[in-house]
Amino acid sequence: MCALLTDFLQQDGIRPVIVGGLSVEVFTRNNYTTYDIDLICDGRDKIDALLTKELDFKKEGRSWYNEELEISIEIPDNFLEGNGDKVLLLELQSGRNIFVIGIEDIIIHRLESAVVSHPKNPEWADDYEWAERLYQIHKADQEIMDLDYLMKAANKAGVKSIIDEWLESE
Structure with a gap:
């Protein structure tokens, strides 16, 4: 459609x-x-x-x-x-x-939603889970995901600390 x-x-x-x-x-x-x-x-x-x-x-x-x-x-x-x-x-x-829409912006939007729905524990939100899955699936694919842009956009949106945690656990 x-x-x-x-x-x-x-x-x-x-x-x-x-x-x-x-x-x-x-x-x-x-x-x-x-x-x-x-x-x-x-x-x-x-x-x-x-x-x-x-x-x-x-x-x-x-x-x-x-x-x-x-x-x-x-x-x-x-x-x-x-x-x-x-x-x-x-x-x-x-x-x-x-x-x-670019995958980086989808990840940011899902994380923003997770923070709004569960400010103290965004990882409890389904949107957090999907953002993390998207990141894990595509993190190595430079044709799909621009990690520099993702980090800059995440910083601007106030969700960079979440992605930093993902990076630290790798």
Whole structure:
């Protein structure tokens, strides 16, 4: 669905970027499962017209849902919280493309969520576990993860000490 939306939107120069749970699912090779699609992009009117008029989705707030397809799509924002230069273009087996937020920013967002939900013990949060898994899976892959950027972004977000602990335990 994301690849089809990407094809459709790119005709107008719009780049939808997968964020949220689906980005975690992509980078954990489907070990994480989500039931909705979160996209950051402009073009809400174009998406709304496609989904509601052509594909029978129902709109509620900033989300669209199709019961028959069991797909929920949300556009939480027009602007990416993270580095646009780190967004990855991935080619699917179908030959279609998707854009996914950089793994470093996913890790940061998950750690920020863990700290908010469990300030004294962020490691108790599921988001902490997924952030650590993402880090462990991709830490050696310099094509996917930029450790320098990760550490700078983590410092700025106030979660660098967590990643420092991971580094110390290696």
